[in-house]
Amino acid sequence: MLFSDLFEETMFSLSANKSRSALTILGIVIGIGSVIAMISIGQGATKNITDQVQSLGTNLLSVMPGNQKQSGNIVKGGMGSATSLTMEDSEAIKTSIAEAVAVAPTVSSRKQVTAKGTNTNTSIYGIDESYFGVKNVEIENGSSITEQHTKSRSKVAVLGPTTVTDLFGEGSNPLGQKVRIGSQEFSVIGTTVAKGGSGMGSSDDLIYIPITTAQQYLTGSESVSTINVQISEENLMTLAQEEITALLLERHNIADSTAADFSIMNQADMVETMSSVTETMTLLLGAIAGISLLVGGIGIMNMMLTTVTERTREIGLRKSLGANSKNITLQFLAESVSLTFLGGVIGIVLGKVAAWLISIFSSLTTVVSYSSILLAFGISALIGIVFGYYPAKRAAKLNPIDALRYQ
């Protein structure tokens, strides 16, 4: 049996009953379409998180103080509450870790900030000149925090775009204006480019000041809250992490690594942890959509079984004309696979359109990846084979004599 014959026969029998074929295809279209759309939501969420973490800087290790523990006291402070990290630790990392390209210690706290009658509660980051480079923060207007500022403990501030709006109103130019943080007055020397993201940890809603100024006027201690270390290459991250751990353990005179008074967050770990949540979500959404695909598949089987019964005499005739069981199996399999294939193609288009509409009319990001298209395609072909196999086998098994006599 030639492939072209098989194709012609298939097209002929499918078009012989157009409305039934169309309805059966619809089941697969909806199934594949919803799988594509649902997975696109899940993958959009994953991409969102990955992008957000990436935007914080590349190849980044964050060294943070551990929780404060005093001997004889069972009360533990929160993560990062300890004051175990110092500027000297930061300097040591810079000088003795070869893989560290840049080291940016920061001091952070939350303060009430006022300016000309308006006020807001925002994060204050004490930083040095390397911070913006490490964290991928760009200056929109004015200038950045310089080495000179940190050395002389200048009272200057660089404002995030959200803070600018909160304090000075939308679209205003805050350069040269004064803001009051706690009891100290700072002059605004620059603003940063918006990075997106919202809530706690947003890099738009904060004020940067020189780290030395922050230590003197805001926290009143020499400790730092985070040391951001940029590593030269991604595959050196683990090595660098081990080296920094060893260095700090030695500096802090701690022999047992489990008792470390600091922790190192790897950016890759963060992405992994956060995307594992969205991956689970993707799986869940995909599974729900998969159920409709299963129902569509059962629809195919139902139609094919009806077709086989209806065409019993035709099957008998074909056998009398010399068709063997393989020919008959192939013919009915080809019909069901064509149905699911066609349904798959339309479903993918529909799914893409649905994903596009979702991203337009809601705040969700959607990503239709090639892998999900490939998956949907594979699944629809598989459904055609799986749900078409039984009816096809049934057709092939028919006894030609009985089939010819069938009324």
Next chain:
Amino acid sequence: MIKCENITKIYQLGINNSVEVLKDINFEIEKGEFVAIMGPSGSGKSTLMNMLGALDRPTSGKYFLDEKDVFDMSDEDLAAIRSEKIGFVFQSFNLLPRSTVLRNVTLPFIYNKQTPKSERKEKAVKCLRDVGLDEDRWEHLSNQLSGGQMQRVAIARALVNDPGIILADEPTGNLDTKTGQIVLETFKKLNRENGHTIILITHDKYVADHADRIIEIRDGAIISDKKK
């Protein structure tokens, strides 16, 4: 060409309940013969036709088609035999509905690789001419034809793979006398002019009389075998 040796067929309907449909059938048919197998309904003639058409296997006995023992073959080989050596014509025509005459006639080519695609139409047209179907009917859908035309399309379909034997099972059973006559004349012409071997299965003495040889069977056994 065809040789049946001691063919018996027993249908097992249940434990201790079996029907012997064919009893010790022996005959030979030469190439180019026009034979009618005649018998009343229930005589076993249809079962015999299924054997001759390689659709069914006997309980015992041997059936040689062109000196080859057909019943030792696999199902796949039997299908190939049907495709190459046998053309069926049925009482109820069994044309594909909603399909043109030409599509019906070219259908057997799908299961037979010997004719290349480019020659199919040519062969089909020749067979349609042989059975005398007017050219303006060839693109008609099969269900738009009259009974006599349908049966002639079915005969053309049986002819396209140029089989040695045409097996016709009550080919005039669904036709009136006049169109039945046309169909019978068609068989006669194919036998006389083209040399096809034709085996006609019928219960009707009048139909059987068109053949050159009549094998009469009753209750599963041959009771007479006469040549004209």
